[in-house]
Amino acid sequence: xxxxxxxxxxxxxxxxxxxxxxxxxxxxxxxxxxxxxxxxxxxxxxxxxxxxxxxxxxxxxxxxxxxxxxxxxxxxxxxxxxxxxxxxxxxxxxxxxxxxxxxxxxxxxxxxxxxxxxxxxxxxxxxxxxxxxxxxxxxxxxxxxxxxxxxxxxxxxxxxxxxxxxxxxxxxxxxxxxxxxxxxxxxxxxxxxxxxxxxxxxxxxxxxxxxxxxxxxxxxxxxxxxxxxxxxxxxxxxxxxxxxxxxxxxxxxxxxxxxx
Numbered sequence: 001x002x003x004x005x006x007x008x009x010x011x012x013x014x015x016x017x018x019x020x021x022x023x024x025x026x027x028x029x030x031x032x033x034x035x036x037x038x039x040x041x042x043x044x045x046x047x048x049x050x051x052x053x054x055x056x057x058x059x060x061x062x063x064x065x066x067x068x069x070x071x072x073x074x075x076x077x078x079x080x081x082x083x084x085x086x087x088x089x090x091x092x093x094x095x096x097x098x099x100x101x102x103x104x105x106x107x108x109x110x111x112x113x114x115x116x117x118x119x120x121x122x123x124x125x126x127x128x129x130x131x132x133x134x135x136x137x138x139x140x141x142x143x144x145x146x147x148x149x150x151x152x153x154x155x156x157x158x159x160x161x162x163x164x165x166x167x168x169x170x171x172x173x174x175x176x177x178x179x180x181x182x183x184x185x186x187x188x189x190x191x192x193x194x195x196x197x198x199x200x201x202x203x204x205x206x207x208x209x210x211x212x213x214x215x216x217x218x219x220x221x222x223x224x225x226x227x228x229x230x231x232x233x234x235x236x237x238x239x240x241x242x243x244x245x246x247x248x249x250x251x252x253x254x255x256x257x258x259x260x
Contacts, residue, residue, distance in 0.1 A: 044220075050169055054187055058191070088129050153180075190214055193210065195210055209226065
């Protein structure tokens with residue numbers, strides 16, 4: 001038997017739940033949140049498991065918007081199966097990164113009619129609200145935005161959040177403003193860097209692009225991938241970052257090199 005595959009884990013959790021007299025329809029095997037990119041889904045053994053906790057942070061402060069976009073993209077993917085999205089934001093993070101802009105969320109693929117926003121004064125309140133919200137089966141995902149490295153979300157706190165996510169079946173996303181080296185019970189830990197997008201066929205702005213660095217993965221190795229987000233279809237696609245070497249005489253014939 002191959003340990004760690006989603007199907008095997010689902011059967012084991014079903015068996016344990018049955019022995020303990022708990023509800024056996026955990027939902028883990030029904031809706032794995034696949035990226036749709038073979039290399040990423042292979043590393044994740046099928047995709048992000050629901051009923052679990054994941055962590056997102058920008059590689060640098062300038063990538064804060066990209067990291068928020070990745071979190072919202074995952075929430076939009078989760079919402080395709082039904083359920084609302086709850087975003088929890090402290091007063092300080094709203095000052096540092098800005099308030100959530102509804103029309104922008106609609107254009108990005110996260111419908112505001114399915115989006116709930118909760119403002120709290122302290123990071124501790126954000127963690128409490130996230131724990132309670134993750135237990136609610138009406139929510140597809142819960143995002144909690146924490147200032148700096150969110151040091152309050154330590155191993156004990158993330159264990160509580162993980163248990164709450166398993167109870168409610170929601171996708172939990174901890175969005176830290178800085179990468180953290182704290183011990184954590186999250187399934188995956190991501191660092192996000194903004195990437196240049198390819199213009200559309202009319203020369204306008206192209207799809208949102210990220211470079212995703214998977215720095216922690218309970219299911220296997222870490223890796224790094226450039227991806228693009230299609231806000232119409234709410235799907236990811238692989239992105240090749242090609243750059244042209246400088247050529248002053250014939251720039252149209254400059255050889256292309258792969259970066260990243």
